[in-house]
Amino acid sequence: MDATAATAPAVRVIERMLHEGFSAGNTGIVDELCAPDVVEHQFGLSGEGQEAIAKIKKGISDVHAAFPDLVFTVEDSLERGDTVWVRAHGAGTNSGPFFGPPTGKPVTFTVFDVARVIDGKIVEHWGVPDRFEILARLGRL
Numbered sequence: 344m345d346a347t348a349a350t351a352p353a354v355r356v357i358e359r360m361l362h363e364g365f366s367a368g369n370t371g372i373v374d375e376l377c378a379p380d381v382v383e384h385q386f387g388l389s390g391e392g393q394e395a396i397a398k399i400k401k402g403i404s405d406v407h408a409a410f411p412d413l414v415f416t417v418e419d420s421l422e423r424g425d426t427v428w429v430r431a432h433g434a435g436t437n438s439g440p441f442f443g444p445p446t447g448k449p450v451t452f453t454v455f456d457v458a459r460v461i462d463g464k465i466v467e468h469w470g471v472p473d474r475f476e477i478l479a480r481l482g483r484l
Contacts, residue, residue: 368407
């Protein structure tokens, strides 16, 4: 990972969404880090404006309930103009519902995030968590 990219302001925005949002379960971070007219492209969360914000908050709540000990490590990032690319590693234990009852199994998975960040706010986002890897590790496949 490029040391300057790791400290780039837009990368910090995505890191905060992962750590303070999805890991900690803090849905209020969405109001702080997303523009009111955010455009979300991630499967299951897609939408614009308040619809997208509500879906992102629900996603944070659902993921945190399923994996309350979830930790993300940003392994690589790149910022060019107003666009940032982040590859992160997630690890947690499935102790809440996730496509079925809790399994108690540990999981690890990769997430790719691409976002446009303007003035410290996410204005557009594409997220690709490796759900296939999660489901396989949980024995759901």
